[in-house]
Structures are given as structure tokens and as C-alpha cells.
Amino acid sequence: MFKEILQKEKEFFLNFKNYDNHINDIFIKEKITKQDFLKLLFNEDDLILEKMALESKIITDKFFGKTILLYAPLYISNYCENECVYCGFSALNRELKRKKLKLEEIEKEMIILKEKSFNTILLLTGDDRINSDIDYIAEAIKIAKKYFSEILIEIYALTYEEYKYLVELGLTGLTIYQETYDEKLYDKLHLAGPKKNFNFRLEAPDRAAKAGIKEINIGCLLGLNKNAVFDVYLTAIHADYLLRKYPDIEISISYPRIQPAEAKIKIENFVSDRNFLRYITATRIFLQRVGLNVSTREKEIIRDNLIGLGITKMSAGSKTTVGGYHLNTKDKGQFEISDKRSVEEIIEVIIKKGYRPEFTNWVKI
Numbered sequence: 001m002f003k004e005i006l007q008k009e010k011e012f013f014l015n016f017k018n019y020d021n022h023i024n025d026i027f028i029k030e031k032i033t034k035q036d037f038l039k040l041l042f043n044e045d046d047l048i049l050e051k052m053a054l055e056s057k058i059i060t061d062k063f064f065g066k067t068i069l070l071y072a073p074l075y076i077s078n079y080c081e082n083e084c085v086y087c088g089f090s091a092l093n094r095e096l097k098r099k100k101l102k103l104e105e106i107e108k109e110m111i112i113l114k115e116k117s118f119n120t121i122l123l124l125t126g127d128d129r130i131n132s133d134i135d136y137i138a139e140a141i142k143i144a145k146k147y148f149s150e151i152l153i154e155i156y157a158l159t160y161e162e163y164k165y166l167v168e169l170g171l172t173g174l175t176i177y178q179e180t181y182d183e184k185l186y187d188k189l190h191l192a193g194p195k196k197n198f199n200f201r202l203e204a205p206d207r208a209a210k211a212g213i214k215e216i217n218i219g220c221l222l223g224l225n226k227n228a229v230f231d232v233y234l235t236a237i238h239a240d241y242l243l244r245k246y247p248d249i250e251i252s253i254s255y256p257r258i259q260p261a262e263a264k265i266k267i268e269n270f271v272s273d274r275n276f277l278r279y280i281t282a283t284r285i286f287l288q289r290v291g292l293n294v295s296t297r298e299k300e301i302i303r304d305n306l307i308g309l310g311i312t313k314m315s316a317g318s319k320t321t322v323g324g325y326h327l328n329t330k331d332k333g334q335f336e337i338s339d340k341r342s343v344e345e346i347i348e349v350i351i352k353k354g355y356r357p358e359f360t361n362w363v364k365i
């Protein structure tokens with residue numbers, strides 16, 4: 001299991017001595033080492049960053065072609081029993097109007113997304129095993145199966161049996177972020193609720209993989225940890241472990257950046273645009289076959305510039321409120337959307353950049 005690897009990798013990270021010498025040698029290697037990856041993550045030279053961007057582009061085009069997969073998030077419930085200090089859906093947020101879509105409303109939202117050409121959907125809830133129980137999630141998947149080829153969930157961590165049950169109903173993918181790989185910090189950020197169990201969450205991708213899921217997306221929330229490189233490094237190591245252990249499963253990474261405006265806590269280390277680009281391109285050079293995902297949490301200019309520099313998946317035309325696609329609601333979403341452009345506008349940008357927008361990786365049978 002990844003828990004033992006995590007321990008060793010933490011020690012490796014803490015003992016790493018960052019000597020910048022021979023950094024240019026990295027660019028002539030077929031496959032770079034963990035040490036090389038760390039050197040790239042720590043490097044602050046803008047010329048090296050330019051080289052990283054170029055190398056990242058070459059690798060991405062080689063392994064993924066000139067395509068960007070577009071998907072839509074669909075929030076079906078915002079009930080949450082966890083107290084994560086950084087999230088708008090937290091149980092700490094007593095003012096938030098809690099809402100859960102009825103099955104017919106879920107279908108209405110899905111029809112709207114299907115009409116916008118989406119074929120990949122991400123179903124989200126807060127963590128609440130009573131208000132969004134497993135049968136409710138199962139019913140949502142059954143409806144989604146009528147319209148979409150790829151159905152992913154971003155909900156609470158499940159048991160092996162629960163993942164298996166959902167996979168049998170048509171679930172194809174799991175998104176689950178560890179948020180931070182620093183266990184002590186994790187404990188401080190998650191005040192109460194089942195998510196406080198660091199290890200149960202950490203091992204969720206393994207349970208889902210064993211249950212037969214086809215794609216897994218992991219990530220860390222940048223801005224939580226003063227030492228952002230630590231979390232980027234361990235996210236990539238986690239992805240590398242999953243890629244090796246489950247070669248038939250598509251593994252992706254997201255590096256969502258918490259925005260200062262949305263945070264309820266003081267952001268110790270807001271990750272700059274330059275560092276954000278550095279983390280994405282370094283990850284691409286280290287893990288050539290991993291998918292890299294960017295959401296509408298990022299600004300238009302950032303998202304546009306990342307096309308062709310390592311990113312393979314993007315959300316588009318997103319709403320982060322429950323029922324946001326069919327209701328004209330003023331409710332607060334899980335996070336502020338920065339890129340509010342329509343799907344058509346995003347498609348236009350992708351095409352202008354010489355890439356092809358895709359709506360699915362495979363066809364429904």
C-alpha cells in the first residue's frame with residue numbers, strides 16, 4: 001500500500017540536497033529520476049522554466065496527441081459533515097443553504113450538459129453518508145449512464161465493496177484529492193468529520209483500482225502547505241505508484257490552487273503563476289503518461305496558456321452550485337469560478353491553439 005512508500009519518500013524529500021549543477025543534463029535524458037524532478041521543482045531560473053515548458057509540450061504532444069478532453073462537473077448535493085477549514089461546503093459554514101437534487105432534477109441537469117456535447121461527467125457531493133448515501137449516488141450513476149460514456153465521482157472515500165457496487169452500475173472514474181500529504185497539517189486543516197481519517201482517504205485509489213475502476217484522478221490543494229513542493233512531489237510519487245501498480249488504469253493529476261479570495265483561512269503560501277507552471281511542466285517531464293487536469297478555478301489567461309504545455313483535460317462552462325445548470329441560483333458554490341466562458345468559447349480557444357477538443361476517451365458500449 002502507498003502508506004509505507006509515503007513514509008520513505010518523506011524522508012527522501014527531507015534529506016534531498018538541492019544542488020543546481022548539471023540541471024541542463026536533465027533535458028537530454030529519456031527518463032528523469034526523482035532527484036531530477038526535485039531539481040526542476042526547486043529551480044527558480046526563468047530560462048530553465050522556458051526549457052521545461054518546451055520539453056513538456058513535446059512530451060505531451062507525443063503521448064497524448066494534440067487533444068484536450070473536456071468534462072463537466074455536476075454538483076448534486078452540498079450537504080457535508082466535515083469541517084475542512086478551506087472549503088465553502090464545510091459544516092463550519094452555517095449560513096450555506098444546503099441542497100440536494102431530486103433524481104428528476106439530476107436528469108434535467110444531465111440533459112443540459114449532454115446538449116452542450118459533454119460525454120464525460122464528474123458527479124460531486126459534499127461528504128455526507130446520510131444525505132448523499134450510496135444508493136443516492138448509485139441512482140445518479142444509473143441516470144448518467146443513459147447520457148455519458150465516462151462517469152466519474154468526487155465524493156467521500158468509499159470502501160472496496162462500495163466502489164465495486166458503483167463500478168458494476170457503470171461508474172468509470174474516481175477523483176479524490178489528498179489535499180496535503182503532510183499528515184500533521186492534514187489533521188489541523190480537517191477539524192472534524194470522517195475525512196479526518198488520513199489513511200482511509202490515502203488508500204481510496206487502491207480500493208477503487210481493485211474494484212475495477214478505469215480512471216483515477218488524484219491531487220493536492222496548492223496553498224494549504226507552506227512547502228508546496230513537498231505536496232507536488234508526493235502527489236507525483238503517488239501517481240507514479242498507481243501507474244506502476246495498475247498499468248491498465250488511466251491516472252491523472254490535478255493541482256487546484258486555492259485562491260486568496262475564496263479562502264476562509266490565511267493562505268500561507270499562495271502559489272504564484274510561475275511556480276504553478278513550474279509544477280505542471282516538471283510533473284509532465286517526470287511522468288510522461290500521466291493526465292494533467294486544470295479546472296475553471298484558474299483564470300482564462302492561465303488556462304489558455306497551459307493548452308499545449310502539459311495539460312490534457314479541462315472542465316468547461318462549469319457551475320459549482322447544486323442545480324446550477326438548470327436553476328438561476330444565487331447560491332454560493334464550492335469555490336469561485338474564475339473562467340466563466342461558455343463551452344463554445346473554450347472550444348474556440350483550443351482550436352485556435354492547434355488542438356482538438358474531445359468529449360470522451362472511449363465510446364459507451
Ligand code: SF4
Pocket residue numbers: 080081082083084087088089090091125126127195
Ligand atoms: S472539501 Fe469536501 S469534505 Fe471538505 S468541507 Fe468541502 S465538500 Fe466537505
